Amino acid sequence: MSVSTGSAKDHVLIFDTTLRDGEQCPGATMTLEEKLEVAELLDVMGVDVIEAGFPIASNGDFEAVSLIAQRVKNAVVTGLARAISVDIARAGEAVRNAARPRIHTFVSTSPIHLEHQMRKSEEEVLEIITTTVAQARNLIDNIEWSAMDATRTPIEYLCRCVDAAIKAGATTINLPDTVGYATPDEYRAMFKAVRERVPNADKAIFSAHCHNDLGLAVANSLAALEGGARQIECTMNGIGERAGNAALEEIVMAIRTRGDVLPYETRVESTMLTRASKLVAAATSFPVQYNKAIVGRNAFAHESGIHQDGMLKHSQTYEIMTPESVGVSKTSLVMGKHSGRAAFRNKLTELGYELGANQFEDAFVRFKELADRKKNVYDEDIEALVDQNLATANDRIKLVSLSIVAGTRGPQRATMKLDVDGRIVTEEQEGNGPVDATFNAIKALVPHEAALELYQVHAVTEGTDAQAEVSVRLTADGRSVTSRAADPDTLVASAQAYLGALNKLVARGVRVHAHAAE
Structure with missing residues (x-):
């Protein structure tokens, strides 16, 4: 598996972890059906590796990884496992029916992680690497090993860990910037040093996995290619823990657009990027920021008079790629x-x-x-x-009608009618304002203990007749879900967003009770 660093275009494997690292983003949990839909689109789009989940995390995660493994036709399907025997066995069981299965196991290597989290010595961790990677290799031939917090690990010890993982059977070595700490020069140098110092480095593909805490995830990932990495781990829309991961769409289009300085290629069909972005945004209820590169609403929008003049004369004056290349119509x-x-x-x-x-x-x-x-x-x-x-197509709780009495005289009142599992229930409630009255009516009709963590309103477009888009985040039983809804009436949008979040909680097993029909 030697890696060429010559002038010819090398293939870069795109490893998508939207369904694993992306879903670990608070509030971004997806249903089984949503995960399957995302996985199938990623497969059709040409992603090389799909990290389908963390099988040991829950029975639901195990089921999702297993079903994705059975349905995906082209991509490698991998499940994540800690360096623990039961984790690895569970991951192996989850992906065993995949056309191209992989087990991805990891362990911390940095001094701060070994002292405060692992509470293990360097020698103990080396033994763990050898034992667990060998266990995984006995189950499946395709094994990826990751050095968690690699960028804060002394290079000498990191090389010893990589050498041990490859000797034990790892075929892919991931050196992640777990906490988004590295700079591009540092990250490039780390890959170069490890590949030069580890005698058997040519027996594995090296992978980059970057977090965006300092906004450098994409830059670091591309720098890793110069250091010899040939797999990049990323997510759609850059979602993920804390500030997120390197964005898949940005990686793919940077390589495609700047082939003069990035002599690489991927198998991803770029015209499907916008569609995939929208699907992930809808499934996670995480909106894409307007000025997000490649897939943001304003990525190909021009308002400045100077820019518009240039665009009318020649599109390349202010666009370095065409909208069509990422699936957007001009x-x-x-x-x-x-x-x-x-x-x-x-x-x-x-x-x-x-x-x-x-x-x-x-x-x-x-x-x-x-x-x-x-x-x-x-x-x-x-x-x-x-x-x-x-x-909302499969929601159990649906808004039938909403009437509001509001103004300076008060008190504000909301009269609401809901369809709950086919039963029509009605309620009138007062509140400290029309929104509070609306939410009180929902709580009266569908009693629950969920706490409101976020209520946010913004206009979808300009003008006084613009639709209001409302985001609501609810938390119950340790689960946090977010939902969005849009309507020209802000109060209707508020009710729909709240009900959308409540339906997600119901789908995840949170118990609610509806009043008798009236």
């Missing part, structure tokens, strides 16, 4: 109440949505209702209503 059709099904279907295709017949009809009805209430319907409006329609 055309911006203004949709309105006179638009028909054909135009609406075409717009959905442009935006990357593929809906079934019933989903399309539901979305079209909601679009018409929105168009009657707004002068102009923008792409962002359509994305918001379709994402909400898809997210």
Whole structure:
């Protein structure tokens, strides 16, 4: 597995850990169905390795990894395991039916981790590496070993650990910047030093896994390639613990766009990046920031008069890549109440949505209702209503109607009707403002102990008739979930977002009770 560093384009393996490291981001937990949908799209998109989860974490995680392993057709499917015998056995069992299975095991190597977390000596950790990697290799031929906190590990000891892992059977060596501490020059030098000093380094592929605590995850990942790494571990939209991981879409497009200084290539079909970004954002209820590179709403938007003038004369004056290359259409059709099904279907295709017949009809009805209430319907409006329609299709608790009494005289009151598992329940509640009254009505109709951690409102587009997009985060029984909803009426959007989060908690086993129908 020797690695070429010559001028010819080398293949870089893209290792996606959205379903494992990405899901560890607080509030980003996905359902089994959502995980399967994301995994299948990543496979079709050309990702080389899919880290499907942490099988020992829970029975749900084990089931998800097992089903993904069975369904994925092309990519390697791996499950993460600590350097513990039971973890490795569980991971091996979870991925054993994959067409291309891998076990990914890790152990800390830095002095601060060994002293305060592992409470082991360097020699004890070396023995753990040899034993656990050998155990994994006896189960599956494809083994990845990671040195957690590699960038804060003395290079001499790191080399001893890597040598031991390769001798025990590791075929991929990951040297992660676990805490996002390194700079590009340091990270490049670390890979170069390890590959030069470890005698059997040519028997393994080296991998980079960078966190974004200092905003350097992508830069460090690309620097690792110069140091000899040929696998990059990343996530869609850069989601992940703390400040997130290196963003897959940024890695892929940097390599594609700057081939003059990055002589590498990937198998990822870049025209599917926007679609994958939207799917992950919807599944995790984590919105993509407007100015996010590659997949953000403003990535190909130009408002400055100077920029617009340049774009009209030649697109490359202010765009270094085409919107089409990442799955974005340059055309911006203004949709309105006179638009028909054909135009609406075409717009959905442009935006990357593929809906079934019933989903399309539901979305079209909601679009018409929105168009009657707004002068102009923008792409962002359509994305918001379709994402909400898809997210609530299987909800057990649905909003039927909401009436609000508000103003200076008070008290503010909300009259709400819900459909709970097919039963219609009604309630009227007062509150300290219309939003509080709305949420009190939900709590009265569906009693629960969930705590409201976040309530956030922003406009989807400009203007007084803009849709309000509301984000709500609820926590119960140690679970934290986030949901978004959009509607021209801020209070309706608030109710929908709260119910969306409540439905996610119900789907994760949190018990609630509905009042008798009235």
